[in-house]
Amino acid sequence: IALSIPPVAVAQDEKLSVSLGVFLTSRDSKTRIDGQIPDSGTPVDLENDLGFDKSDSVFRIDGYYRFNDKHRIDASVFDLSRSATKQIEGEIDWNDTIYPIDTVVNASLDLSVYKLAYTWSFMRRDKGYLGATAGLYVADIGTSLSAEANALSSSGGVTAPLPVFGLRGQYDFTEKWSLRGSAEIFALEYDDLSGSLYDVYAGLDYQISDHVAVGVGVNSVRINVGLDKTNLSGDLDWQYDGGLLFLKFDF
Secondary structure, rough: OOOOOOOOOOOOOEEEEEEEEEEEEEEEEEEEEOOOOOOOOOEEOOOOOOOOEEEEEEEEEEEEEEEOOOEEEEEEEEEEEEEEEEEEEOEEEEEEEEEOOOOOOEEEEEEEEEEEEEEEEEEEEOEEEEEEEEEEEEEEEEEEEEHHHOEEEEEEEEEEEEEEEEEEEEEEEOOOOEEEEEEEEEEEEEEOOEEEEEEEEEEEEEEEOOOEEEEEEEEEEEEEEEEEEEEEEEEEEEEEEEEEEEEEEEE
């Protein structure tokens, strides 16, 4: 006699989970800011040409709210803003302002990231789940370049909401140890925005108590976006990779 036993859903009582962490990032950023003429700006390596730090640590908040066993909302917030001062080694055309070679330039990049995603768990077992996710990766971008000695300055900003789709899952090795991961991608082209994005995360959690866990993770993100907007036009090619140390609180 064949006996069919349905899969057991993961026993998870928490509705709300919040992770507070330190994100140790390594960055590679290339940016071109155009003026009135498309493709007129100088491609600039922010780390090598403008002296931005290649690595940094930032505070990061991640969390989710679970409606039931199959449906949840995930959110993340962190700030990757940087600034630097450097004597440039080549001429830069930035938003129709020319910065001559050997000019001492003050540069800043304001980049705040807000992530919001809905996950539907289409596969659940006693050891974990796998779900389809869809949401928005919102990059709030501001750029500024100035040279006080030459009385030059230029700035611009834009908020770019990028729709992402992907997978999210968790596997529980034991009652204490869990592996979590997600992979999201974006590829889109319409009137004033085109480009691609991938965001891959993997993390290991250790449950200290019923409501507190500690963990480590890695996160790799690549953004390549072309903008044609009134307040900011150009091309943004950014990559950041890093490790994450966090405390996770479940309620």
